[in-house]
Each structure stands twice: as C-alpha cells, then as structure tokens.
Amino acid sequence: MKFSLLRFSTVAGHFRLVVVGGGTAGCAVTSKFARLLPKKQIAVIEPKKDHYYQPGLTLAAAGLMNFDQLHRDEGSVLPHGVNWFQNSVQRLLPESNELRLDNGQAISYDFLVLALGIELRYDYIEGLSSGTESVLISPSISSIYFPEGAKKTLEELNKFPSGGVALFTYPAHPIKCAGAPLKICFLAEEIFRRRGIRSNSFVRFCTSNSRVFGVPKYAESLERTIKKRGIEPYLQHNLVKVDPERRHAVFELLNEKGKGTGERKTLEYSFLHIGPPCSPAKALIEHAQKNEQNANALQLTDPQGWVKVDPRTLQSPAFPNVFAIGDCANTPNAKTAAAVSSQLKALSKNLKNVMNNKAPIAEYDGYASCPLVVDRRHVILAEFSPNGPMETFPYDQSRPTMFAYLMKRYVMPPLYWMFLLKGYWEGPATLRKIFGIFARKSNAKFHCSLQKTFPDIQYTIRRSSPSSTICKKYR
Template structure:
C-alpha cells in the first residue's frame, strides 16, 4: 500500500527523506532487504526527472518528455510514499515531523534531499527568468526555454554564468555554452554573436587534465573566459547583468562590472533545502553550519547519530555533486547501512568518484571521471579527448542506466568495470 497524503503508520524501519536519485536507489535496495512495507520515502513532488538530461534539452538534443516519470512508478511497489512536507528532524529521538501529518519514528534514516536552486540569491533573477533572453537549464520549464532562446538569437552578446556557491552538475553551465556555440556555428550566425563564459572559479575546470582540453575548445572557438566573476544582479529592462569580481579565495573585492546581454544563461547558486538550513540555525549536529548533512566523507555515516546516513548533493562530502557520484556513494552506503543494521561497524568506503560528461557539440563529449586525487577513468583510453563515444554514452546509454540501474538499486558506479578494463591496476 502506498501512502500518498498522510502518514498512516507511526514507525518504520528505514525512513528516506528525498525521492530523487539517491533516495530511490536506497529505497529499491532496502525494500528487498527489509521488506517494502518497512521502508518510507518522504517526497512531496509527484514527478521524477532524469536531471542530467536537462542540458541536452536546453541544446535541442533531447525532448523533455523522455526525461519524466511519476515518482510512484520509480519507487518499488509497497514502499510507503509520504507526500507530506517535512518540517523538522528530531534525530535525538529518531523522529521526523511534518507540516500536516503526525510524526514518523524510524530505526534508521537516510537523508537524500538534494539541493535547492537559489535563483532568489541573484537580485531580480526570478522575475527575469520570465523575460526574453534569460534562461537556465536547471529546471525543466527553463531548459525548454533555453533552446528557444538559442534558436532565436541571431546576433548580440551571449553570457553564460557559474555561481560562487556549491552547484549540482558543475559542468552543466559550460556544457550549454559549448552546445549553443555549436548550434550557432552550424546555423551560420556564430560570427554575429559574442560569447563569454563567466565563472566564479579560478579556472575553466577543477581537474587540470580536463581543464587543458576544455581550454583548447574555448580558445579555438573564440569564447571569452572570465574567471573569478560572479553574477549578482539582472536588469531585464535594460538587459544588463551585474557581476562582482572575486579575489583568489573567491571572496568579493568590492568591484563590479556590468555587461549587456541578448542571451543570459544562469547557473544558479545552490544551497541545502530549507529544512536542513533550519536545522543548521538550530545548531543541530545533524548538519554543518550551512545546512549540509554532516557525514564521514568515506562511510557517509553521520558523525553524531550512527543510525543516520546521507547520500548525494545534500551531504557535506567534498566530491562534485553529480548523479555519477551518487551511484558510487550508493555502493558504500548500501554496505555500511546493511552492516549497521546487523549491529556492526561500517565496512565500505566511498572513493570520492564523480563523473561529468562534458558535451562540447552535437555529437562529441569529454568524459571526465575523477576524484579528489585527479582523473579516475573507466576506459583504457585518454578520456580528455573529445569523442563521439563519450557523447553516445551521455545521450543514449546513461539515461537507460539511470532508469534501469541506479533508481532500481542495482547500479553502484563503474568501479568493478574500471578494474576489469584496467586489468586490476586501477582503484
């Protein structure tokens, strides 16, 4: 039986807050271990999106309707789907509180809330997104709008931005820049359009191997790169974007610069969701000072509450926030939560793996795979080179892997495949 509006029972063995990539994977796996009726997923949203596809929708390379499933269809039959909005964590007493339902007690908790897209942190941006020229591939309706804006632009200034906060899929703001440039070039208007990529970071990408390859794209295609530059305000009437200039530590210098735009694509600032920010305000040991779920970076277990784990974008782990990272985190979380349920200690470690297939045109991509130590590549080739194979994997293989593997609790990242392809000499 699925719960759709109210909590009909007061206790479950495992509660999962969030029904996205990580939450769905955990629900699928542990419904098979504990029994579906002993698992509850708290997720008010009725629609589940394959979010890595939004960039391709924005570039006209995928259709939005191919990325959509109902949340009920993604979760295993018999799991308790609770649509009530969570109002407060009470980890000291193993309880969750809701705005319109009685509390739910749990034995074990997995927090998988993702992040909140904070368009509101940029002055005038929420309203500007409804005006011509301003777009963002991070929400479905604006992903579709992005392609319309790209199609309609014939000349002028195209600005692409990357925020001065953590962000989900950090490669996406530059991917859509490359895809747009390729579209304009193939449609013979590129010579009329000035393109700039404006990032708060000090380099085009954080891993030097891939940064070098991406800089070749930037330079050969005439894209202006502005580092340590952060969007803070949009004036849709004047079609102006205001950026603050940052120092080497990404702190504001007090200087700003105003740029005219005909197309403005915004990579939004991101933060923990409100209920986690409120936990931070209450000084809960569940989270750090900003509201990211406080977990051990390798075991994903909360530092204070041993029966609580975090997975995905909401955790304070240092890895890039991508679906690929979630799949590898899931490998560790599954083993560790199973061990803790059995009364033992965590037995597995997340290796920090993340991946970002950097689409650079309509049929090529750079398949960046890495952790904090540098590249961690699956294929026995140089993945920093643009290839059709990488685009094929991104466009056709990875969506199927997501729907049939990750959210069903089977795909745990490419670690085993990587070792096989590297004859056991890779981590």
C-alpha cells in the same frame, strides 16, 4: 495524488527505515532496501509527483533529446510496498529518532537516510527574487537546471539575434553538475554556428573560478576547445545582480582565493544563461540555525546546513543511525548523479552492517563523473575524485570523442532509469578494474580493435610502449 493505494501507504507511525527525498539518491536507496526489508517497513518522504532525468536537460535544451524522454511519474520509479508520503519535512528531530511533516504528521524511525538533494537559489541574485519564476518571466534569461527553464533555453537559443551577446554564468556558491553551464555554452555556440550567425555574435563564459573546470587535466582540454571556438572566458566573475529591463548583468570580481574584491563589472547581454547558486534544503538550513542557538546540541549539519557525515562511510558522526547520500551531504566530491552511484555501494553495505549491530567498513572513494558535451557529436568523459582523475576506459578521457557522446546520449539514460534508480548500478569501479587489465601490453591487440572501431579515440597503453607502435604490429 496519482499513485495506486495498492502500491503505496501513507499511514504515519514508526518505520524501520525512513528515506527523506525521492530524487536520484532517494530512489536508489529505497529500491535497494525494499528488496531487503519487509513490506511497509520503509517510508519515503517526497512532495513532488514528477521525476526527471536531470542529466538530460542539457541535451534537451539543445534539441538533442526530447523532453518527454526525461520524465516519469514519481510513483512509477518508487518500488512496490513502500510508504510514500507526498509531503515536505518540516522539522528533523534526530535526538528522538523522529521527524515532522508539513501537514503535522509525526514519523519515527530506527534508521534514517537523508537524500534531500539541493535547492536552486536564483533568489540569491539581485533582480531574481522570485527564484525560478523570475527566470521564466524575465525576457532573454533562462537556465537548464529545471525542466521549464530548459525548455525556455531551447526557445531562446533558436531566436537569438545575429550580432547578439550571449552570457553563460557559473556561481561562487555550491552548484550541482558543475559542468552544465559550460556544456550549454558549447552547445549554444554550435547552434549559433549552424544558424549562420556565429561570425558576428559574441559568446562569453563567466565563471567565479580561476579556471573553467575544477580538475586541471580536463580544464586544459576545455580551455583549448574554448580558444578554438572563439568563446571569451571571463574568470573570477560572480553574477550578483540582473537588470532584465536593461539587459545588464552585474558581476563581482573575485580574487585568487575566491573572495570578493568589492569591484563590480556590468556586462550587457542579448541572452543570459544562469548557472544557479545552490543551498541545502530548507529543513536542513532551519535545523542548522536552531543548532546555532544551542551550542551543546549534537550536530546533524554543519553551519550552512549540509549534513555532516564521514566522507568515507557516509554515516553521521553524531547520530550513528543516520546516513546521508547525494547532494545534501557535506562530502568533498562533485555533486553529480554519478557520485550517487558510487556512494550507494558504500552506504548500502554500511547501513546493512549498522542494522545488524556491526561497524560500517565500506568506503566511498570520492568518485564523480561529468560527461562534458562540447558539441553534438563529442564529449569529454571527465571522471574524477577530489584527488584527481579516476578514468574507467583505456584511453585519454580528456579528449573529446564520439564514443563518449554515444555513452552520454544512448547508454546513460537507460542506465539511470533501469539500474541506478532501482538500486542495481553502484558505479564503474568494477569496470575500471576490468579495463585496467586490457590496458597492459599483453592485451594491446584489444586496444587496436577498439581504435579501429572508434578511430577518433587516442588509446594509451598503460605501463607499456605507445599504442601506435603496438597497433602497427597487428595491422
């Protein structure tokens, strides 16, 4: 174990707070409460010794970031004075405020935060039964959803043959970072263009959905970009089988409701990028299966294994001392790191209240974000909730801009490492309010200065006349 015994302890026993998971959400919660609770009162359960900035894998797979910029040792991102157990959870026992680790240790708690993330399930696809290992050993197949797969993606894109067919898939199952399969599709197309092989090559985006993105405003912009770039969209196509030797990808065709029609289509490929089906963590799935056998048991999870919580407070309805955050919760928002930041604000306030015998009153608004990279200089900064766009900046964020790319490439990585993982960054809600003030007519001069600084952005003045007319006044 590569961590200092001065920083971490692994003595099993009872803890004021147990956080299961040391990913983005788990680190943020742990850091937040390490400043509030006495030392050694928090236990973190996380088996992995490496922590990756996963939003950067797409850029690294296109050669726009170095892979070493994405990695930290897990011990370096956890706060001092917590108990880090480098184990997996084997069994959850919320009725008795306990859990069991894979080494047999028992841990009890006063409060529990589940931040188990999400599991990549390549094994759901016939022909890839060994999961990530199948992706790595299969020729001309890759996926940016894990570090080794992202490295292989970069290699495959740089040796993609002239006249070849590149397929990029999006699953019918839940998936984290729903924009990633389309982002790497755009970046691959640009790489082929820069290599001079695009004119006689085929790029196809195969999605299980009826549109290329779930939010109509951004879908319209993305569809225009797809058409302009000559990318072929295959809608309502769900990848169910791969034959690596013959380089055949088999898709089940879906209807408008996302249900299988029984009809299948086989596409040949020279390169296949897989957006993986995902599932809850193994411990949650097994807990759900055991609950199915006991209809009278209180339900920690839904039948699929996602943690059941109030979507606003993130508190378990069945166990008031249990909360969930991030990808493992059954909240309706998109599963992104940006969602975690806004969830952190609500969860931390509510957990503190419950610890002090008060009611949870803070609410998560469903915010999520997905910076959609369309090329090496432009990004569509999609911000949204299940109810529609929730944009922060005073311009039409469905437009691809260099400003958004600079945010994605140079602002968001340090924001992640220095603020989100340390529990300081709680989403852009305050910034949204500030920029809302500048979006009025009385502050039109501010818009004009921004437009001069970032001329590729079309600014809109909310509740006022068109920006072009107002800016003319200040020229």
